[in-house]
Amino acid sequence: MFYALKIAFRYLTANRAQTGLLIAGVAVGVFVFVFMSALIGGLAVLLIDRTVGDIAHISITPKARDPYVLSASAGSLVAVQKSTEQRELLRTAAAFRPLLLADPDVAVVAEEITGNGFMVKGQAIEPVLFTGVENDQVSAIADIRGNLIAGSDALSLSTMVIGAGLANTLGLSVGQTVKVRSDRGVELTMTLGGIFRLGIASVDDRAAYVSVRAARVLFDLPEGVTRIDLKLNDLKKALVVADRLGAATGLDVVPWQKSNQQLLDGLSAQARSGDLIKMFALVTIVIGVASALLLSTYRRRPEIGIMRAMGASRGFVITVFVVQGALIGLLGGLIGAGLGWLALSPFPPPEMTAGGGLPVDARLGAYDAAILLTTIGAIVAAILPARAAARIDPVEVIGQ
């Protein structure tokens, strides 16, 4: 093996220009592999950040009160009617707070009162989704403060913060008063304290943040909240954390993935497309190495014949060419991955990419996989030329 390695290395260094070009070709393929990994991964990070960054990673709501069927004998028809006598509330939300905050994966806990209503200005009536939060939790889930375009995010019984789309539709500006009406029929006159723009149309066109006190009045809720929203340190752990908290609290705990299935499907399709491109890059590498080594085999037919005549076994000849493939793959992989890292390093993380910037994530370059797969691919590519070399008849080439 060591001697085969020496001969393989000698063959590669004997024709430096050809070997250099071959390794450069492999390195370009690996560069494409690394860049695509970083781009597809970065796009996923950016999309998730933009989509999930301003929504709750986990939402906790009361268990639905579906009536139990006490007896249902075979063949009997049972009609079940959902009870609407009581509103679904988290009456003891405060009691869950210490439990939720104690979880190491939970970063933020925000109790909210949410409900539908309308905003009325003159003859214009717009549907609104009210979110009642404590004053210090306006920006706990969505970054309202960071996206204010006018006013402030301070809430009181009579001030509120609304999305820019809603303000634009109703022609509102900071300091103006407007009438709000909840789906419970309660009406309040409130002052517009701030306007934000998150860039999510469904929020900017419909959302209004009010204080908890105002929400209790609007929705006739003297106690409890309608939901608890959580932010996690790592949003990818939402499924696991949701299972854990569901078991611990007995409440309905919904991770963001369940309410964003289309996004996940899109990301999955995107990842598959990326895998396909990476696979083509690898196939190109394999074909390139195989063709170059086949040419080398042909060029070195006399030498292979001499080696065989001197008593080198077929296995030895195969090893020489397979090791050449492995060296080409390893060197090309290392150079390509290194160049990929150098090219990707100047890019900021996708979360910090400005609009129009390329959302590549240098952390997701899959450098080790690129090097490993390329080396394996090059070894596989070398098998065909190696077997061809081992079949060379020494009598034919020595006689030439």
Next chain:
Amino acid sequence: MSDPLIRVDGLTKSFGEAEAAVTVLKGLTLDIAEGDMVALLGPSGSGKSTLLTILGTLMRPSAGSFQMLGVELGDADDAARTAFRNSHIGFVFQFHHLLPDFTALENVVFPAAARRGRERGEDRQRAAMLLDRVGLSNRRDFLATKLSGGQKQRVAIARALMNQPELVLADEPTGNLDRESAAQVMDLLIEINRSERTTFLISTHDENIAARCKRQIHMVDGRIESA
């Protein structure tokens, strides 16, 4: 009387099939003793090279028996013939056939290193000693491509002796050399034959070369005319 080094009995070699078959060796029977130095003479197409190729285990005969050191090699598989060739047979070709990207020393070491899968220090020492013996101690680190024709042939002789073979097959070893180099090469082969009792079978057209061998075998049309 001891067994001969090589025993050939009814050796036949044909190329092609059926009506298109051409028989190159036609039932040769031959013994070569250990320590002999044999010249194989004959016109082109008489079957000398084919016989050398079969005795070198590079090719199988179509029929007949071929034994060396008591081992039947006529029907041995490729792996067995390759291992036997590496251990017991050395080659010197007309065009030396050195590995061009290797130095003289590396070329000589090759048969031993290929057998063990690694280069041992003692193999390199023996290779250096052999190069010294063929008068090339000052050329051991020269690439094969940087050597003259005569020097290349002497490196090829050193390589043939690397694994201390019982038999060295030489196909026109002086055919590509000038008169002076040819004489030096023959002197070397004769000296090795005398000192180490290595058996040589030398295919040649040159009657002068043949005259310096202990024994001559004349081949004509695939048959041994005189031995």
